[in-house]
Amino acid sequence: MKTALILFLAISFAFSCFGQEIEFCSSLNTSSEVRFQNAKGVGVQYQQILSKKNKIGIGIHFNSRCSQFDFLPYIDADPNLIVALKIHSHSERFSFSANFQNLVLDNENVSISIGPEISYNLLWGLDRVVEKFGVSSDIRNYKEYIHLTKHPGVGFFSKVEIKNVFSPKLSLCLTFRPEYLIGKNTLFFGSEAPAFYRGLSFTEFQIGFKYRIKQQ
Numbered sequence: 001m002k003t004a005l006i007l008f009l010a011i012s013f014a015f016s017c018f019g020q021e022i023e024f025c026s027s028l029n030t031s032s033e034v035r036f037q038n039a040k041g042v043g044v045q046y047q048q049i050l051s052k053k054n055k056i057g058i059g060i061h062f063n064s065r066c067s068q069f070d071f072l073p074y075i076d077a078d079p080n081l082i083v084a085l086k087i088h089s090h091s092e093r094f095s096f097s098a099n100f101q102n103l104v105l106d107n108e109n110v111s112i113s114i115g116p117e118i119s120y121n122l123l124w125g126l127d128r129v130v131e132k133f134g135v136s137s138d139i140r141n142y143k144e145y146i147h148l149t150k151h152p153g154v155g156f157f158s159k160v161e162i163k164n165v166f167s168p169k170l171s172l173c174l175t176f177r178p179e180y181l182i183g184k185n186t187l188f189f190g191s192e193a194p195a196f197y198r199g200l201s202f203t204e205f206q207i208g209f210k211y212r213i214k215q216q
Contacts, residue, residue, distance in 0.1 A: 025208025039065035091125030119153040155179030175206040
């Protein structure tokens, strides 16, 4: 217990000797999942400067999207069966991320950093479905809840930081984050339409402001 306490205090003291930063951003992403195409979001990230060339960061991000698309599960089947589903979807994603950043360029005006990232993602949603039948004029409306799914993710990011915006401690940040989520898809109850497609990928573009809490 004593050793663990001493180690914790030593790590805390070492971190306090370096710079600390906090960043708030908005985002827009593309995705392999149609429900998340052009989803918008917000996020916050804390960064700890380890050296002149390296940083670590942890963050939380939230994205949501209302979309509309068609799904044709039985296009070659008996015309008396369902031939078209029109889906109005509201989907949401909440993620926790951690990254390691390497500064490939850093001067008094601008910095560029790149690095790997891992994440843990929670996804859920609600689909309002309009079901149309082939030879008849029957239309059925119902809801399908996309129950919470959990996906670890791996990715890569690159960031451009424009320094000294309004204040020496304030920077404008532009970030590019492609990411691949790992995990199985689920199915609609009673149909063949997937809730979230297997092999989810996201490419997110972020713009935000970063404030340096403490100088190195």
